[in-house]
Amino acid sequence: MRNLKFIIIAVMMLPIVSLSAEKGHRSALLQYDRQIDGIISQMTLEEKVNMLHAKFMFVSAGVERLGIADIKYADGPFGIREEMQPKGWAGLGWETDKATFFPTGSALAATWSPELAYSYGTGMAKEARLRGKDMILGPAINIQRIPTGGRTYEYLSEDPFLSSKLAVGYTKGVQDNGVAVCLKHYALNNQEDNRGTVNVIIGERAMHEIYLPPFRAAVEEADAFGVMSAYNKVNGFWCAENEILLDKILRQDWGFAGMVISDWGGTHSTVRSVKAGLNVEMPDQKYLGQALIDSIKAGLVSEETINQRVREILRVRMAIKPVPEDMANKEMTSQPAQQKIAYEVACKSIVLLKNEGALPLKLENKPVIAVIGANATQIMATGGLGAGVKTLYEITPLDGLKNRIGDKAEILFAQGYEPVKFSWVRKTPEQLEKENQEKELAAQKLAKEAIEVAKKASIVLFIGGDNRAVETEGSDRKDIFLPSGQDELIKKIAEVNPNIVTVLTSGAPNDLNVVKPLSKALLISWFNGSEGGNALADVLIGKISPSGRLPFTLPVKLEDSPAYALGNYPQGKKSADVFANLVSETESTDKSQEKKDEAAKGDPNTAYYSEESLIGYRWFDTKNKPVMYPFGYGLTYTTFNYSKLKTDKDKYGKSDIIHVAFELKNTGKMAADEVVQVYVHRVNPSVEWPAKELKAFSRVSLASGESKTVKLEIPIENLRYWNETKHAWDDDLCKIELLVGASAGDIKLKKEITLK
Numbered sequence: 001m002r003n004l005k006f007i008i009i010a011v012m013m014l015p016i017v018s019l020s021a022e023k024g025h026r027s028a029l030l031q032y033d034r035q036i037d038g039i040i041s042q043m044t045l046e047e048k049v050n051m052l053h054a055k056f057m058f059v060s061a062g063v064e065r066l067g068i069a070d071i072k073y074a075d076g077p078f079g080i081r082e083e084m085q086p087k088g089w090a091g092l093g094w095e096t097d098k099a100t101f102f103p104t105g106s107a108l109a110a111t112w113s114p115e116l117a118y119s120y121g122t123g124m125a126k127e128a129r130l131r132g133k134d135m136i137l138g139p140a141i142n143i144q145r146i147p148t149g150g151r152t153y154e155y156l157s158e159d160p161f162l163s164s165k166l167a168v169g170y171t172k173g174v175q176d177n178g179v180a181v182c183l184k185h186y187a188l189n190n191q192e193d194n195r196g197t198v199n200v201i202i203g204e205r206a207m208h209e210i211y212l213p214p215f216r217a218a219v220e221e222a223d224a225f226g227v228m229s230a231y232n233k234v235n236g237f238w239c240a241e242n243e244i245l246l247d248k249i250l251r252q253d254w255g256f257a258g259m260v261i262s263d264w265g266g267t268h269s270t271v272r273s274v275k276a277g278l279n280v281e282m283p284d285q286k287y288l289g290q291a292l293i294d295s296i297k298a299g300l301v302s303e304e305t306i307n308q309r310v311r312e313i314l315r316v317r318m319a320i321k322p323v324p325e326d327m328a329n330k331e332m333t334s335q336p337a338q339q340k341i342a343y344e345v346a347c348k349s350i351v352l353l354k355n356e357g358a359l360p361l362k363l364e365n366k367p368v369i370a371v372i373g374a375n376a377t378q379i380m381a382t383g384g385l386g387a388g389v390k391t392l393y394e395i396t397p398l399d400g401l402k403n404r405i406g407d408k409a410e411i412l413f414a415q416g417y418e419p420v421k422f423s424w425v426r427k428t429p430e431q432l433e434k435e436n437q438e439k440e441l442a443a444q445k446l447a448k449e450a451i452e453v454a455k456k457a458s459i460v461l462f463i464g465g466d467n468r469a470v471e472t473e474g475s476d477r478k479d480i481f482l483p484s485g486q487d488e489l490i491k492k493i494a495e496v497n498p499n500i501v502t503v504l505t506s507g508a509p510n511d512l513n514v515v516k517p518l519s520k521a522l523l524i525s526w527f528n529g530s531e532g533g534n535a536l537a538d539v540l541i542g543k544i545s546p547s548g549r550l551p552f553t554l555p556v557k558l559e560d561s562p563a564y565a566l567g568n569y570p571q572g573k574k575s576a577d578v579f580a581n582l583v584s585e586t587e588s589t590d591k592s593q594e595k596k597d598e599a600a601k602g603d604p605n606t607a608y609y610s611e612e613s614l615i616g617y618r619w620f621d622t623k624n625k626p627v628m629y630p631f632g633y634g635l636t637y638t639t640f641n642y643s644k645l646k647t648d649k650d651k652y653g654k655s656d657i658i659h660v661a662f663e664l665k666n667t668g669k670m671a672a673d674e675v676v677q678v679y680v681h682r683v684n685p686s687v688e689w690p691a692k693e694l695k696a697f698s699r700v701s702l703a704s705g706e707s708k709t710v711k712l713e714i715p716i717e718n719l720r721y722w723n724e725t726k727h728a729w730d731d732d733l734c735k736i737e738l739l740v741g742a743s744a745g746d747i748k749l750k751k752e753i754t755l756k
């Protein structure tokens with residue numbers, strides 16, 4: 001392990017000029033600059049500053065006198081948020097703002113389909129336009145670093161390549177339809193506990209290879225117009241005033257020409273923020289209002305800097321045509337075309353983990369099916385804190401089953417357990433004690449009912465998992481066990497009816513040690529949007545083959561995953577050691593003893609990313625640790641055969657593209673999609689690498705018996721590493737092995753080639 005102290009210091013001391021040879025892309029936004037100069041020359045200082053902070057909760061000001069419309073924002077990322085009070089967090093109670101609830105981030109990622117991400121973006125943009133919105137606060141594209149992360153369900157994947165491809169699809173889908181995206185949360189907002197105070201300490205290489213790629217791809221390949229700075233600090237500086245992130249990397253290196261808005265309440269300074277590149281303070285004007293005018297007058301920030309920040313906002317305003325007031329909010333936001341997209345994404349997101357012949361359900365003899373579990377009837381569009389969709393409708397799993405097979409089976413339902421409910425109220429120990437006793441009694445009653453129902457049925461559909469109160473913005477989960485005593489309940493059910501099919505509607509990993517052996521079939525069907533229940537029923541009855549693939553690794557137990565195994569989350573020994581060292585080097589012994597003792601306890605406000613690039617499967621594969629189910633895993637109702645792997649050459653130069661081809665055959669009885677994946681393993685590298693990394697994938701549809709030649713491309717440029725000495729991308733020209741397979745744990749074909 002390299003000495004992280006030096007890396008930290010190196011990152012902190014990076015000059016604010018670009019050392020990298022390449023200079024991102026040329027944004028289409030630059031075309032407006034001449035016109036914008038004319039506008040800026042007519043603006044007063046007050047009018048300029050007025051654009052740099054919130055006007056309302058989700059609006060920032062234009063300049064009415066000059067015909068520049070306000071900018072209207074909408075949360076994001078999985079449905080257009082209801083219309084909010086101008087100055088509060090409550091909705092206005094309208095009828096027409098009921099939107100389509102799209103499957104959340106991890107569900108979208110489980111489709112492994114950039115094309116579906118594009119349709120998804122299209123659907124989001126259409127609903128945003130109906131509501132008169134200019135910018136969607138999404139996609140949310142932070143890497144899923146810890147399985148317990150409160151917003152894992154909103155984010156896409158543990159893998160930067162998969163996240164990047166989907167972020168590009170989503171961004172293009174939105175922006176091709178006249179609305180801007182706002183990529184969030186830039187950057188390294190990988191935990192919710194202490195998100196507003198935590199300082200992420202990370203080396204350059206992991207930052208560039210793992211955490212930044214989705215943002216970079218959406219900027220360079222899809223010309224994203226908006227970015228939201230995150231709440232946390234990175235290497236000592238708040239994201240909203242972090243010159244390395246906002247100026248050097250985003251604007252100088254990647255060529256971002258749009259606007260950066262702060263996360264809500266995430267601005268911390270006046271001069272530092274505008275100088276670093278923050279355009280809009282949301283949802284306040286504490287720092288970029290009068291305080292900014294005062295700072296300009298005091299000569300602490302130049303009017304040229306202000307002009308530049310205004311120019312960046314105006315570019316977006318020019319590119320996104322405002323919806324005329326009299327055309328917005330005339331129709332119901334959720335419409336059939338968007339509901340269809342939600343259905344298609346949901347269908348292709350469902351992951352089948354295990355199937356001992358229990359699925360598809362056999363309906364010939366009108367079976368009695370016991371649907372057990374509160375998740376069968378729970379709404380997932382809203383729940384905990386943060387992003388929620390006031391949806392026009394949501395088909396729950398029980399609704400979906402009734403819709404699809406209500407006449408072909410006798411469906412019995414029992415709730416089984418009391419779901420976790422989100423609450424703001426802090427309870428006294430006495431209140432909690434009383435509540436727990438009541439809960440215990442209620443749980444016994446619910447379990448008893450469930451067992452009675454299970455006895456009467458030929459098959460049990462156990463529909464459990466987390467909910468939106470368990471997985472929520474603002475806090476991480478404490479563990480990954482199924483909540484509400486679900487493991488205990490399923491054990492009791494198995495005693496009376498072992499014919500159990502389990503469906504988990506969760507947005508993040510769960511511990512499957514109890515549920516897996518007790519289930520004849522096991523699926524994850526996510527927080528899956530307005531049409532989630534219909535999609536699930538269609539998969540269960542075999543109308544369509546399951547075709548989702550895990551966007552993250554399912555560990556055997558939480559403690560195996562990297563941040564936990566290294567003891568650096570939530571407050572680790574490792575980070576304490578480093579802190580103790582840093583303190584002892586920088587302060588005299590008398591003064592530092594107290595701080596050293598404090599540091600030795602661990603510091604929840606420092607997230608020390610000492611696992612570097614070994615996130616998700618990169619960690620498990622490199623450390624040879626067994627997993628419950630690997631990244632990329634998912635079964636279908638058919639079988640596939642992989643053969644004849646070929647590449648166009650055996651040796652490749654720095655700017656070549658590897659053309660990979662192989663034969664894929666559907667050898668089973670049903671049409672299905674396979675998600676083929678190509679990983680790269682370095683055979684004789686000159687720097688350290690994870691055991692393997694995803695570098696190409698494709699979703700391939702094949703009818704029963706059909707074969708196809710699958711062709712994929714890997715530009716050699718995509719195999720570079722971030723050289724921390726040069727502060728730039730560099731080649732590691734070595735022998736590599738191409739691994740073609742159905743998941744990170746199921747490699748079917750291999751071929752060695754040479755990079756020279």
Ligand code: BGC
Binds near residue numbers: 137263
């Ligand atoms: C969240 C953002 C969201 C914003 C506005 C913040 O708390 O972190 O993702 O867009 O609120 O609702």
